[in-house]
Amino acid sequence: MSESPLPIEVMKGVYLIKVPLPNNPLKALNSYLIQDDIRPLLVDVGFSLPECEQALSDALAHFGLAFDDVDLLFTHSHPDHTGCLERIYSEEMSIFAHMHSFIEVNTRQEMQxxxxxxxxxxxxxxxxxxxxxxxxxxxxxxxIPLKEDYPLIYIKEDDVIERGGYRFRVIETPGHDSTHICLYDERRRLFISGDHVLERITPNISSFFLETDELQDFLDSLDKVRDLDVDLVLPGHGEVFTQLARRVDQLxxxxxxxxxxxxxxxxxxxxxxxxxxxxxxxxxxxxxxxxxxxxxxxxxxxxxxxxxxxxxxxxxxxxxxxxxxxxxxx
Known part of the structure; x- marks a missing residue:
């Protein structure tokens, strides 16, 4: 019998899946399932670990779904958000990300x-x-990000992803990761923030290029989203929260x-x-x-x-x- 917690509906048709991150201080990844009559969308998937795969599989099974029934979207390239792809990949999936390939991510890391x-x-x-x-x-x-490459659909600023009655606009938010994006549904006032804005945790901003100012990128990206009309923020870790502008100011x-x-x-x-x-x-x-x-x-x-x-x-x-x-x- 599965011990995975049941998905939690945080807004109509949008479900929070707590994906465990064993031996990691973050404890869990927040994956989000956006239900859709044709192709539900799963946002972020956890490490390449059996515990992550099991949690996702159990959550999908709760809705009568399997991995080949859903599409994926990654908020950024970090392995706690993308790693489990190598365990759950199906050729039926469309995979959306603000990166052309995982080879691109590895190349950038090699340059550092x-x-x-x-x-x-x-x-x-x-x-x-x-x-x-x-x-x-x-x-x-x-x-280290994924070494194998997978077919990705490149998405960029102002592209729109529509699922389950939601219309998410892509917002590029470099800082925590150069590939980072957030999703914003203006009509529903819903903001999927990835690791850009977290409720209690301060997102890690790391620089390994001496020539580029990653922190300035992050501060600019915070300003970019601060005044969005948002009722609910769905972060990549921690609790769902409100008051986006207040949290941006704290960060x-x-x-x-x-x-x-x-x-x-x-x-x-x-x-x-x-x-x-x-x-x-x-x-x-x-x-x-x-x-x-x-x-x-x-x-x-x-x-x-x-x-x-x-x-x-x-x-x-x-x-x-x-x-x-x-x-x-x-």
Missing amino acids: RRTYLPIVDAIYDDAQSRRQHPNRQSLSSEL KAHHFERLAEMEDLVRAGHRDLIAITSNAHWKYPNWHSWAVEQKFFSLGETLAHLVHAVHMGSLRMTIEGIAVEFDLAD
Whole structure:
């Protein structure tokens, strides 16, 4: 007998499916099923894990559906939203995403190696990390997107997806991921936010391109959606919520506080990424004892704020070989 929770109807014909993310601090992914007489639409699918596949299968079976009865839409490329595709893929599916292919995603990630690999090496140079994860490949399952390619239907700004009486407009919202999109039904005042705006969690904004300002992209994307006429927000993790504008303002305030903290840490003499990150304030203490994956995300978030401060002119970045250091701007 299945132990998966039943889908929850959050708006007429729209169902929340809680997909478990084992051994992950996020606990669960919010997948959404939009019922339709012809082809229901499933938004985001979880990791490539049997627990994710089972939760989705049980939810669809509740409506008498199987995987080849539904189409898919991905809010962005991260593996906790796309990974289970390799378990549930059917040739009958149409798969909508703001990316041309998973090869494109992998290519972009490969281009980040100038900072990505030194960061990973720095994590593993920490003695506690070596004890926790002697095999460096343990990092890959949560950080590496799908290696196989699948036929995707590319969707972009202002494209419209219609299912079950809903008319969702695509809104491009880069920041948490360069491929990120949200869906907005103006008539129903319904907003599917993916990981762009979450109720309690602050979306991770990581930068691994030193030349691009990922945090500025995110802040611009927050401004872009702030004043939408929305009654209900359906996020990728956590609880369904209201008051979109209020939450956007909270997220922006958090990042401005974080920027000030980064500058204070540099002013105090912390220059390299590890030193700045390990001395920053986080929800959980003792950064050196964290799991490798969480260290990686925290380093990426710190780098995003530092690079933004460089673009804003308050910090200066120096690169010597693979070493990157930050100082106060003159």
